[in-house]
Amino acid sequence: MQAIQIIQEEHSKLWRVAITVNIVADELDAGSPVPTPFFNAVFDYIEGFVDQAHHPKEDDFLFRLVRLRTDRAESLLAQLEENHQQGPDTLQALRSSLARASQGDCSAFTQAVRVYTQALKDHIRLEERELLPLAREVLLPEDWLEIDRAFLDNKDPLFGEQASEQYRELYHRIVALAPESVGLGAQSAGQLKPGVPSKSDVLLAIKGMDSHYGRIQALKGITLEVRRGETVALVGANGAGKTTFLRTLSGVQPMSAGRIYFDGTDISKLRSDLRMRSGICQSPEGRQVFGPLSIEDNLRLGAYTQPKTQVEGDMEKVFGMFPILKEKRKLPAGTLSGGQQQMLAIGRALMGRPKLLLLDEPSMGLAPLLVEEVFNVVKMLKSQGMTIILAEQNAFAALAIADRGYVLETGNITLTGTGKELISNEQVRAAYLGM
């Protein structure tokens, strides 16, 4: 049933696009100029991906086989198929309406956009709530084999690896071209080459870490391990102690008991700047960029423990990852959008040449489209071989990309396992995923 997972992932992408498009429509109604390239990117994505790939796959495999196995689905399938068939015409009408909007007739366009996103959401909901459960019930194992084979065929011109690359690119353009309130704003984040294979030895070992705020004990004997090249998620509710843990690890919050071994050395007594020099670099909660300082100077601050000679070269590397920062390098960091500031905070941490990168809630307060973009950045760093601790309230997204995870509750680690195990753990699903 891997096809179901693929379909659901695609639905959640489309859902995020729909939410984003609605926010932009609100901004248009409030008088913002029409971001034509953004809407073109959205329409190109829907045309290339939804109308030409996603829908035909559903029609040809899922719907056909469900119809074969039951006659209970006829009216549901007929409705879904009709939606699919109308897709290209509706999109064409939207493109024409966009052309008129850029000449001044905006309200007709925003109205058409809202009708469209509503229909898209209704359609997704119908598939998720009715069709997929029915498919699970009536399809036979051999049906799933056939469907999965179709959805996972890497040589498939519509769904193969090369095609998915194109769709990713189309999706990425939406994020890049979206207005700054919801996306990155007119620049595309670069791609880094996949890198160094990781060795599996332990980079960080923490034993019995306690930390207090006055008489309040915020960490109660934390013991954990991070291996080289691993991405470890630290998930837990508001106030669980994630930030306290990261700050204690980087040495800015006092540790009242316990030991920290990093890269083979006991650093329990080491000052925070020396920990940073040894390769523990943190992107703090709430981003905390220095608003009045330029983007360049913010990045330089991240390298203050490093030799001067490498700084310019490293900054170019960060600019390669986040071209939007290069474009705005001379501007005060405070002028950046929330998503861009998060990129800057991560970039600043990278300037310290981390062996271990600590990310404290990088998705906090970001628009849905950008949450995904930030997690893509984390995935990219991971693919380069970076070792990462990712603290997140957004447990699902964090565990989905993590090798392993720890669940933190009021200063205690209550569960640990691989990302996959924790995502499917009933207790975690109930408490953190809201399911």
Ligand SMILES: Nc1ncnc2c1ncn2[C@@H]1O[C@H](COP(=O)(O)OP(=O)(O)OP(=O)(O)O)[C@@H](O)[C@H]1O
């Ligand atoms: N400066 C402080 N003074 C006193 N208590 C604090 C302070 N900072 C945090 N705490 C307390 O320590 C506990 C852990 O807080 P912490 O900020 O580490 O949690 P968190 O998991 O990062 O939460 P969030 O998801 O909201 O960021 C909480 O009970 C919190 O009230």
Ligand SMILES: [Mg+2]
């Ligand atoms: Mg926190």
